[in-house]
Amino acid sequence: MSSSPGRGQYREVADTIRASIESGAYPRGELLPIEEQLAEQLGVHRATVNKALKVLVAEGLVRVHRGKGTFVSKIPKIRRDSAGRQRRDTREEGQARGAFDAELRRLGLTARSEVTVDQVSAPADVAERLGAEEGATVLVRRRVMFGDDEPVQMAASYFPLDIAAGSQLAEVDTGPGGAYSRLADLGHAPALFTEDVDVRPPTEDEARALRMAEDQRVYEIIRTAETATGRTVEVNVIVLPAHQWRLRFSWPAE
Amino acid sequence: MSSSPGRGQYREVADTIRASIESGAYPRGELLPIEEQLAEQLGVHRATVNKALKVLVAEGLVRVHRGKGTFVSKIPKIRRDSAGRQRRDTREEGQARGAFDAELRRLGLTARSEVTVDQVSAPADVAERLGAEEGATVLVRRRVMFGDDEPVQMAASYFPLDIAAGSQLAEVDTGPGGAYSRLADLGHAPALFTEDVDVRPPTEDEARALRMAEDQRVYEIIRTAETATGRTVEVNVIVLPAHQWRLRFSWPAE
């Protein structure tokens, strides 16, 4: 490794390894050489290689399994289209679910998700958005979504009990058209969606559940659905590994 | 520093320093003690403090000026509302500009921006979105926005020459209502907006211009404006330090 164009030898090491990966020297899902070996090949100390690999981890290009080694990532960028034309096309079996499955099919991955339904005391910010009192009991539908058995999304969707209790929203399968169709059936059809998007390091729980490193980032998307009368009938907290997703929004002018 | 709850002593060090900042021990804009001193106070090596500070930099809580020291950040989260109700309220002097000024006023910061106008050969992705040939000449309006003299946004807005050449879009000041009003005057009123949102490490240029560290992230937002006839009349590439911004989108159901 000669001297540096930018600063930081580790950046140059990162560039070299990135180039190797992109040239196909290490295919998707394959193991990289161990750090010690890379260090020797490149003529630097292992700590420098370690730092370089963290750059690539941050970019989402590689994935480290401690004790096993460093792998080239399998998952390409997943697209999420929040509103607009594509939504309608993929609406067969319910909003997010149908779109997610279609998108993963497009990428050649197998989609799977795990759903649980519970009643919990609403977190403060959720309660506030629902216009409920802090600590009020609400229905929560939690979903973890996988692509080829790697977790790619966590979501927790909250509904007011007076609407959701005893309805199909409290069942694992919400039926045709998904949760929004059920809300409509119940006389609370959403008329306006709002999403607040934030980017932050994952919490420790999130890092574990989504198999992320601490120097990666997640999108935290908080979606609210309001009826025409202005009542908020759903708050959905969605957490996505930022390096795996691209978001799309569209809306009419004026 | 005793043993760790999570792993990594540097995380604990980061927590300690974060707590000090949040308790007000180090006010906004003030210098932290130097790394050597923090290391001594906390009984760890300087390299460990350095790593801990990188965590706080990643979160946007502190800002490092090499050779000067480490400061507590001055800029709180800035909100950007892409569509929906708030847009109309703040539309006095043109879209983004008016909303940006209003938001910074709300935060008690002084807004300023620098605009340049040029004709350039369109980058490949911009050309594609504009439906132009690669390398076609287009008009570009570049803007850097500041809050209290810290850069908080870069944007490059591209227009087809056949629409923009010789119009007020080629002037530094686009006049009342901003660029979209001028497009409307010219018979190309935008009817549909689309934004693609991505998160990535800053390029070296971006890191310099936005005074960011390499382990921070930017939002890259690519906005396109289409007329009712389906022609794309603007492509705007917006780069924001991710830790400084929260994005909001809203749209009607169906």
Next chain:
DNA sequence: GAGTGGTCTAGACCACAGA
């Protein structure tokens, strides 16, 4: 030139995975 952060090497020890 002195102060301050950024990085590198060297070597050690720890934690986790798998045979």
Next chain:
DNA sequence: CTGTGGTCTAGACCACTCG
């Protein structure tokens, strides 16, 4: 038990800022 990455200390040198 061995292999692999994660981190820590120690000490050094460099780059940038400011007087």
